[in-house]
Amino acid sequence: MTGVRRSFLPWYRTGYAAALTGPPPAGSGRAPVPAGVRLRDDGGRGRVAVPMVLAGPGDVVGIDPREVGRLEPYDGCPDAEPSYFPYVEFASPDLPWRFTPDGVRSAPLPGGQATREWVRPWLALVVVPAERATLTVAESGGTPVLRCPGAELPDPGEVWAWAHVQVTHDVGDPVTAGAAVARLICPRRLAGGVRYLACVVPAYAAGRDAVVPGPDADPLAPAWGGDGDVSLPAYVQWTFTTGPGGSFESLVRRLRPRRLPSTSGSRPLAVGAPGWGARAGSADAEAGMQGALRPVGVNEPPMADDVLAESLRTAVSRSGPGVELRPPLYGQDYQHGRSALAPSGQGWLDTLNTDPRRRVAAGLAAWAVAVNQEELVDTAWSQLATSRPRPTSPPPDRITDSPTGHITGSMSSRMSGPAAPTAGPDPALAAAVAGSLADRHGIPVTTTPPASEGFAPYYPGPAYALLRGIAPEWILPAVGDLPLDTVALAETNQAFVESFLVGLNHALARELQWRRYPVRADGTFFDVFWGGASAHRLPALAGWNADDALGSHSGPGDQIVLVLRGALLRRFPTATIYLSRTAASTEELLLPAFSGRIGPDTTFLGFPLTTAAATEPPPAGTTPWTVIIQESVSHTRFGLDDPPTEPVDQPIPAPADPPADPVNPPVPNPADDQVSAEPPQSWQDLDWSHPHLADRTHVPMAGPLAGVTLPAARGSAATATWALDAAQTAVAVQQPAFRVRIPLALWLTPPPEPEQPS
Template sequence: MSAERQFTSWRRDGLVAAVAGTPAAGRARADLTATIALAGSARRSPIPVELAGPGDVAGVPSDQIARCDPFDGCPDFEPEYFPYVELVNPALPWLFSPAGPSTAPLPNPEAVPVPPGPQRRLRPWLALVTVPVEAATVTAGGNGRPPVLSCPGAELPDPEESWAWAHVDGGGTGTAVSRLLSPRRLVAGRAYQSFLVPAFAAGLDPAGLPHPGAGPLDPAWRRDGTAQLPVYFTFRFATGAAGTFEELARRLRPRAAPEATTGRVVATDAPGWGVVGPAGSTVVVPGALRPVKTAAADPLPPGLAARLAAAISATGPGPQLRPPLYGQDYAGGATAVDAAGAGWLPELNTDPRHRLAAGLGAWAVAVNQDSLSDRAWTQLAAAGIQPAASTDPELGDAMRPVLAARADAGPVAVLAPALARLARAAGPRAAAVPGMPAPPAPAAPARRFAPTFDEPAFTLLRAVAPEWLLPGAGDIPDESVVALSTDQSFAEAFLVGLNHALARELQWRRYPLDTTGTMFHRFWAAAPGAADPTVGEIAGWHDTALGSHGPAPDNLVLLVRGALLRRFPTASIYLSGFRPADGAEVRMAPVVAGRLAAGTSFFGFPITPETALNPAGADGITGWKVVIEEGVDHPRFGLDPAPADGGTAPVDGWRDLDWGHPQVAAAAYVPVAGPLAGLTRPLTTRPGPALAVRLTWGADSAELAMILTRPAFRVRIPVALWLS
């Protein structure tokens, strides 16, 4: 009944498809007459067949549960929507129903000349009910019987309308499933539990429960007193605060980036290593993200770069203690740097702003050195490379008494992983340590190898120094959108420092490292479907400038902070433009994306802020808009929130129906009978294909499913508004 989904009211396969009418009084099984014929004979013989009914079922196999919405344990389900459960077998809800389809007349509430057709229904043998946690008691069945739910009957829906809340979803391009809705009106901030239970009284028999009515085909519960029902499947959830995706999206406001997000002030008057700057001198060091209108960086204090270069390049007799020359292995093993030289190596090493970013990369290695080293050794083994054993006698002599003492205290297996690896590399003299296997004999030098790590490096920065992703992020108020840019120079400096420090750590651990190999290639995470934002091999940067090696330097980034992403973490954000040449919409997906904290995420696009704001459309595209779209990969059912003013909007189209309508405002469950029954309306009054779809309330469960399906919400906001 739509381009995306095809709902049908029921499905019956096999013999059960022939069931019509109702069984005789007092019976809970359908009777059929089958015909058999012997091979080679024209004779036909009728055979009575009795089909299994709801009283023959003690449970539903767990592998038949395709999905429950919300998921079990969900802490903040939207109170405007209905819980539901999907079943793998699209015919399962009607498989044990002992009666056939039936019809009933529908009222004509508006006295239209052509009244609505008959109501079409088939009672399923299953139903989904939802009860507040405090009102539900579940006891174990025992002796192979299912658990039993006890709750007030007033907490359950009208059992005579169970036919309305079961349907088959053809799945569009997917696989068909059956679905049972629980059309309960939920309250914000409350805990609930949903239960898959029998709909017929006969379904109580396997649990040994009494029937609430006279016959086995009566409903399984009454809406007074205490109801007791076998439980085939259950899930718990809590509702969040009131507010739909649309409401939360509209709370967001574009805001200017706080001053603190420009960067952090760092003193440069005494950076160490014998380097002295002008008294009181400082520089502002930006983070990995920065405001779009950040002014050009101030020049360094006079002579500071030259003094840093001199300290880095210091020579003299014996070993020299001096600042690290970040990335020297990628520049042919350089041991000195010229502050006036060209290219990324002097730029990174003689500017304290870039050195700080590289130092953060080194700090990330210090914090994660054991896990990173373990992964590097695992990759080496997977590549089939055997590290060469050391023949250093001094290391072996130094290790022997230490390891022997540890071996006397207990098994060598208790050694820390790093020490055990060092022992393995200590050479032949370590073979005498009790309990330690003999190391391999001295061999030819091992083949050099560079491990690779796929995770985006910004996650390491977020773990060890999150304040440097966006300095001053805490000053951004809730419900904000802030326009930022990536700082590619910071990202590349961090990557160089990260690779440099990890290379030193692995070499110290006697790893046969290819020191020219790049182990971390990306700082940012690629958004789904986007090109991988790698920086390539650092050894291939040569004399190019720092910050010029990403696929799209200094992307436009939108940082979103608010309840929207806390409640809807799968929401998608993209840019949409208009191409006048052919009148087509052009979508631009983010190329980088990530999360700073709960409810705070960023989305980077391969476009500069200037291009996004250009009304002339130099690239042939104009009118760029930010689109925020509800990321739902499965249908949602429910009603819109009641108007804030307490009024009731006229139902000109079914999309106008909300929780403030008198038919549903005071009901615990949405009723089928009542003033809406027989009312026929278009799905929406907005122009488009849906305008032609006219649906009748209560006609059948398929039309009700269409009426109550909530479309994924999408909001479009001009980029100029967000960047102004």
């Protein structure tokens, strides 16, 4: 076997039905077939003719449910895409033509360049808004009956165009009936936010009258037509509701690559009156602070206010007799319990505590611990209970209820991971645990173990979820100011990330000590900010060198992050997004290392690629990096494109060449999304604004497109002729997976300098 391909057949018949050559006698719904018998001792009479007719549509009152395969959309679907046609599949490939009393018919197409051949199916699929239809079942049971206005149904004379067979076979092998399914399509233009009723009904009047008796009619006439209401047997029925308008392709085409404004990644901090005896160089001093993400290549300016830095150094280092309140010295337990900063120190501990931007990040983490303290402490006690040694009593009861509810996002689902290994000798830990538990029962408390001893609970979830729960604006400040349908590029801010993680560990250690938990104060409880399968984890905080720079422990450098704002990923959460480049015809892929959401309409995806590496010229023979946004589709779809939008100043780049798929090779979609009166260059260009489709609820065969032959897609060798047969129709309206390629250079290349007036 060299591969697998898919092909369409306009009809498929077996047995005596395959031998039918014309219509049955007038007034009959059954086709006669020549038949006879020959007796061994017939006295020379030869073959004796025996009258025989085939069962017709009037002999059927139902379909075996085992024949019904895929329903598209599925029954009860709450958010079907209105851009695609509903359909039903049958296991037996001959079923739609099995009881058809006619043979093959033919007629010339307009222009006389081709002759249409077709077999009229005895079944059709109709789809009607549920509010305009009723489905009733007789008290004695039997076949349900659909009643609706005839104007809601497709042209009964064109049902032949929307019934076909799909055959999957080995490349190079002849097409056979094996691995084949029959399919009925309803070519209705669906509206968004509407509940629909889909029914398989008879296409012949004989089939209708077998269940819904009425005035005498020609059994070969269509089952519906004209004005007024119609009643039809519903052999198969299901319902679905469409979601908001817009297909994956149309939503991708709305996206516009935009640069993040340099101001969008920061917020001003008023630092003129910090309190605690600290002061700035001026009373109205401000500092711009970036969040966990920031615009590519836009760094925070260094703090130039030496007065503020030194006064903060003094405030956090103040000591004297008695008890004195002072600002927290974040991270002091990871530098051997230091209680003061050294004069003119330049390491990570000094930067964290003397730069107001870093102190704010650590303070946000302390706030997150305060908000989520009950869940965090419960998890710590749970881990301690499963460690060595096991306490013989339950952990202390909670003193107060959580003020803000549960932790949101992936943090809550991953908070109860495996317990971290015990740090420190077991006897000391056992004594501390016993002391803490005994204190709750009136026995004198045992002193909390020193920082180097005790137990360190571990929280494997991404810490950014805690930040999102209390202050999502600090993930990417001013992200809400981005226009909808934006795709932008950012980078991680490692200094913010490390400041937040140190503050988180510092604050949780203090909370656990307050709760009389035998905590190892210099333990690392949180070591990952973004999460993901390949998440970079901080080395143990207690092992950081005093001279290390803040932000130097979070990986090789700031990673690029794609930011999408709009409805695309909310409507299509299974879309695939990755980075791609090609060398020697081999595609190199980079999948996201982490992802997350900011609010309901903004998604970010981080890649294991530093900004510096992304801006380097690619090796010889290698294409530059591009972003691929690809639709995830596991089944065949049919439909027409949404009407194009008005042209804008920054069109999305052309769709990418599709990936190789021998079973269902997608076809590249057109790049042009401009409003145009030109005829389509391929069937993939056809949309609902074409004059052939104007003001129609169902796609017609007759009209300006009849007899037109076009490529299936631009650059494709496959062609299809409109209204020639059902197989050609399937090729013309098939909707493959959509994929677009956006060069990273759109964001990484410096913007052009504005022209100077002459």
